[in-house]
Amino acid sequence: MCNENNTQTHINIHWYPGHMTKAKREMQEKLNMVDMVIELRDARIPNASRNPMIDELCAHKPRLIILSKKDKAQEEWSKEWISRLKQEHVQVLALDIPKENIIKPVVHAAQLIMKDKIERQKRRGIRPRAIRAMVVGVPNVGKSTFINKLMKKRIAQTGDRPGVTRALQWARINDQLELLDTPGVLWPKFDDPMVGMYLAACGSIKDDILPLEExxxxxxxxxxxxxxxxxxNRYHVELSEDPYEMFDRIAMERGFLLHQQEPDRKRAIETFVKEVRTDKLGRITWEVPHGNSE
Ligand SMILES: Nc1nc2c(ncn2[C@@H]2O[C@H](COP(=O)(O)OP(=O)(O)OP(=O)(O)O)[C@@H](O)[C@H]2O)c(=O)[nH]1
Ligand SMILES: [Mg+2]
Incomplete structure (x- = not known):
């Protein structure tokens, strides 16, 4: 429940589904087979979708960061996030995976990251083999969509909900790049409770284990x-500081009524969340870089 003065801005989620432990172990086992890691983060929450467990696990591997779903994020904030990541000397690409032609920039970036190793191999007379990269990231960030797009066919199952991929799967993109799809993983505890809120807003946590109302x-x-x-513009209602009042107004406006003409708040809430996630209210970067506000 939101508290009375509406100041509660975080949730605490303590859980860790069993299949994620398994996924983590399998990723760990396969790490020595790959040259580098391609980590997808959601452009709407670039910091919150950074998995500290992946940081730890992949600390010794060269890494390319992809900010996925850039079409859902606000351009000005994406620019700011990219420039911050570049300041940390991180290789980063922001992509609209379904719509953009991504193969060239991705292969190019991977080759740039592996340049020294490829050069060394060439000097020793070894013909460089395809770069092998493990594709990692939180659930629902677009890992399988990314691989399908590069393969130009649907080899991996995708879906707009977390937990679609359950097993690791190799994909040979071309002579230069081979990718390993992995199941989305979260970590056992969010140190900053806002992280849970951000991940929930972007659909990276299953709705049925969430306090969706909050x-x-x-x-x-x-x-x-x-x-x-x-x-x-979307709901044709006056704004209120009380979110419950907003949901009730939306319910009335949409004709979501219970018996005796009471507003069906639950239906309004579910509709609202779905509409925001599917961009009916436009682009939104939930997590703005520290030190900035709109
Ligand atoms: N608008 C937009 N949607 C995207 C983008 N990338 C992926 N999606 C959508 O995001 C949803 C999740 O994609 P998946 O590829 O299944 O995500 P995943 O990371 O493999 O998810 P898990 O296997 O559950 O960990 C799908 O509905 C995709 O169409 C993007 O750049 N822009
Ligand atoms: Mg997947």
């Missing part, structure tokens, strides 16, 4: 602050 309240408060016009 997440929706936070999303509504954030959008009422940052996207006033979008809210007004």
């Amino acid at each position: 997440v929706a309240c936070w999303m509504m408060m954030t959008l009422c602050e940052r996207k006033k016009e979008a809210i007004r």
Whole structure:
């Protein structure tokens, strides 16, 4: 439940599904077979979708960061995030995976990262083999979509919900690149409770283990602050500081009514979350870089 003055802005989720332990172990086992790691992060939450467990596991591997779903994030914030990552000397590409032609930039970036090793092999007269990369990231960030796009066919199952991929799978893209798809993994405890909220807003945590109402309240408060016009245009309601009031107004406006004409708040909440996630209120970068505000 949101508290009375609507200041609660975090959730605490303590859980760790068993299949993620298995996925982590399998990733660990396969790491010595790959030259590098391609880590996908969600462009709407570039820091919150950075998995500390992956950081630890892959610390010794060269890494390419892909900010996926750039079409869902606000361009100005993506620019800022990219420049911050580049300042840390991280190789980064922001992509709209389904729509963009991604093969050239991805192969190029991977080759750049592996340049020294490839040069060394050439000097020793070894014909370089394809670069092998493990594709990792939180659930629902677009790993399998990324691989299918590079393969130009659907070899991996995808879906707009977390936990679609359950097993590791190799994909040979071309003579230069081979990729290993992995199941999305989270980590056992979020040190910063806002991280859970961000991941929930972007659909990286299963809705049925979430306090969805709390997440929706936070999303509504954030959008009422940052996207006033979008809210007004979509729902044709006056804004209120109380998110519950907002959901009730939306329910009335949409005709979501219970018996005796009461607003069906639950239906309004579910509709709202779905509409935000499918960009009906426009692009939103939930996590703005520290030191910035809109
Ligand atoms: N708009 C947009 N949608 C994307 C992008 N990349 C992936 N998606 C969508 O995100 C959803 C999740 O994609 P998947 O490829 O299944 O994600 P995953 O990381 O493999 O997920 P798990 O296997 O559950 O860990 C799908 O509905 C994709 O169509 C992108 O760049 N832009
Ligand atoms: Mg997948």
